[in-house]
Amino acid sequence: MSRYQHAIDAWQSTEWSPYFHKVGYVRLAQGKERLEAIDQDFEYFSNDSGQKRGPMVESNLKKSDRALHRMTKDQVDKGDFRTEGLRFPPGCFRRLKSRADIKDILPSLPDEGFQENWQGYLNTHAGYALASESIKATHQKCVELGVKFELGERGHIVELINSTGDPHGDDRDVVAIKAADGTVHQHPPEMGQHLTILSLGAHLPRLLPVASSQVMAKAWSVAHLELSAAEARVLKDAPVMNFSELGFWMAPLWVSGDELRGEDARVVRDNDNDEDQNGRYLLKLAAHGGGWTNFTESSSPPFSASVPPRHPISTIPASDEALLRHLVRTSLPKPLHDRPFIRTSICWCADTPDSEYIIDFVPSVRNVVLAGADSGHAFKMFPIAGGWLKQLVEAGMQQKKRWRWKANGASDHGGAVGSDGPGQSVAWRAGWVRDLKDSGLKREGDN
Numbered sequence: 001m002s003r004y005q006h007a008i009d010a011w012q013s014t015e016w017s018p019y020f021h022k023v024g025y026v027r028l029a030q031g032k033e034r035l036e037a038i039d040q041d042f043e044y045f046s047n048d049s050g051q052k053r054g055p056m057v058e059s060n061l062k063k064s065d066r067a068l069h070r071m072t073k074d075q076v077d078k079g080d081f082r083t084e085g086l087r088f089p090p091g092c093f094r095r096l097k098s099r100a101d102i103k104d105i106l107p108s109l110p111d112e113g114f115q116e117n118w119q120g121y122l123n124t125h126a127g128y129a130l131a132s133e134s135i136k137a138t139h140q141k142c143v144e145l146g147v148k149f150e151l152g153e154r155g156h157i158v159e160l161i162n163s164t165g166d167p168h169g170d171d172r173d174v175v176a177i178k179a180a181d182g183t184v185h186q187h188p189p190e191m192g193q194h195l196t197i198l199s200l201g202a203h204l205p206r207l208l209p210v211a212s213s214q215v216m217a218k219a220w221s222v223a224h225l226e227l228s229a230a231e232a233r234v235l236k237d238a239p240v241m242n243f244s245e246l247g248f249w250m251a252p253l254w255v256s257g258d259e260l261r262g263e264d265a266r267v268v269r270d271n272d273n274d275e276d277q278n279g280r281y282l283l284k285l286a287a288h289g290g291g292w293t294n295f296t297e298s299s300s301p302p303f304s305a306s307v308p309p310r311h312p313i314s315t316i317p318a319s320d321e322a323l324l325r326h327l328v329r330t331s332l333p334k335p336l337h338d339r340p341f342i343r344t345s346i347c348w349c350a351d352t353p354d355s356e357y358i359i360d361f362v363p364s365v366r367n368v369v370l371a372g373a374d375s376g377h378a379f380k381m382f383p384i385a386g387g388w389l390k391q392l393v394e395a396g397m398q399q400k401k402r403w404r405w406k407a408n409g410a411s412d413h414g415g416a417v418g419s420d421g422p423g424q425s426v427a428w429r430a431g432w433v434r435d436l437k438d439s440g441l442k443r444e445g446d447n
């Protein structure tokens with residue numbers, strides 16, 4: 001079974017299904033090049049049913065793999081970096097060739113928005129997950145199982161402490177970690193062999209500078225529109241709507257509480273109405289593009305890499321705002337066309353050139369594992385990713401070559417690297433990579 005199928009099965013299990021909504025996924029484009037990419041993917045996904053494929057389809061799949069991951073012909077032929085078969089149940093892919101096809105999926109979509117010639121496909125074996133709710137439930141379960149969490153300054157790690165005392169020496173065995181409030185967290189001796197697992201997302205190079213040879217922090221703009229209950233009900237069963245040239249949006253959610261102190265989210269219900277003063281209806285949008293880097297120099301620890309700023313950014317670049325406005329006017333009902341964006345933010349990923357994760361022991365230090373390099377597509381694996389870590393620790397090495405720490409940095413990822421470093425160019429992401437210093441955004445405090 002492919003890992004994608006495994007993940008989607010897990011999301012549909014009793015444990016996870018409260019957080020998963022199988023509304024489908026629509027991918028659309030207009031330009032020739034992007035339509036061709038969508039056609040290739042359609043063929044790739046909808047043909048990959050586990051049946052023996054004819055030479056023509058096989059050859060197209062290889063081409064598609066190469067296009068997706070910018071691999072050399074040799075790598076594809078050896079199967080080294082090939083994605084596992086993305087096997088979907090038969091019949092869940094449908095081509096969308098006209099406005100009528102798109103309206104057929106979601107009749108509530110506005111006529112005025114689909115005048116432009118969007119085409120693509122619908123995948124019904126897909127949907128969205130409520131990230132914060134699934135993380136809260138997992139936290140609760142871990143606490144019940146005896147996992148101890150340290151949050152705030154006590155949980156913010158600023159240094160890996162090793163046995164030699166030299167933070168940059170060769171023979172380093174990480175025996176403890178130091179938190180921002182000065183607390184040193186030691187591995188409990190009764191638990192035997194110590195191990196530190198770093199799962200810090202795009203922030204990783206701040207703590208482990210050597211990891212900047214593996215991942216590059218890149219960000220995308222996120223914004224929300226506040227809807228009335230009636231507007232939210234109209235869009236509540238919408239598939240995830242991905243417009244290649246612009247960005248994507250997903251069905252609105254009811255959200256209560258406040259962002260900083262914690263909030264609850266749920267799907268919109270048929271009987272929701274505006275009298276409920278405890279929450280509001282938010283529709284989330286994200287802009288596409290090659291991503292924003294944030295190149296930063298630091299002397300302690302010494303590194304020069306793209307990392308997220310220390311203080312989150314709550315505005316978005318004007319060019320992304322324009323893209324999102326176009327997305328709203330293209331695909332959402334007229335009353336939303338000029339509604340102001342709220343809850344704007346910049347959301348960070350740890351990109352690798354081949355979009356593969358890295359789940360491996362870090363070579364230059366002992367007893368440290370890197371679990372991350374999410375490449376913008378790791379949350380969907382949340383219910384099963386812990387199992388991959390367990391396998392690694394039990395086996396003592398990463399058996400999947402593509403998930404290893406790459407000895408030669410970016411060039412080992414399959415050649416998909418721009419001259420500026422790892423993750424600079426990722427084949428499936430349309431658009432250029434730009435740095436935040438060129439975004440016109442004011443960054444608060446240090447970066």
Ligand SMILES: Cc1cc2nc3c(=O)[nH]c(=O)nc-3n(C[C@H](O)[C@H](O)[C@H](O)COP(=O)(O)OP(=O)(O)OC[C@H]3O[C@@H](n4cnc5c(N)ncnc54)[C@H](O)[C@@H]3O)c2cc1C
Pocket residue numbers: 155156157158199200201202203204207219220221222286347348349371372373374375376377378379380381
């Ligand atoms: C706009 C956007 C859209 C996305 N859409 C999708 C999607 O459709 N499907 C999908 O699967 N994925 C999607 N993703 C990607 C998904 O969010 C990531 O793959 C996932 O969150 C990565 O998980 P992670 O645990 O590796 O890193 P993160 O989620 O970044 O978690 C890292 C954690 O480490 C903490 N941390 C950092 N430094 C320290 C430190 N020094 N000490 C202690 N803690 C620290 C951070 O606070 C954070 O909580 C999207 C991302 C973006 C930006």
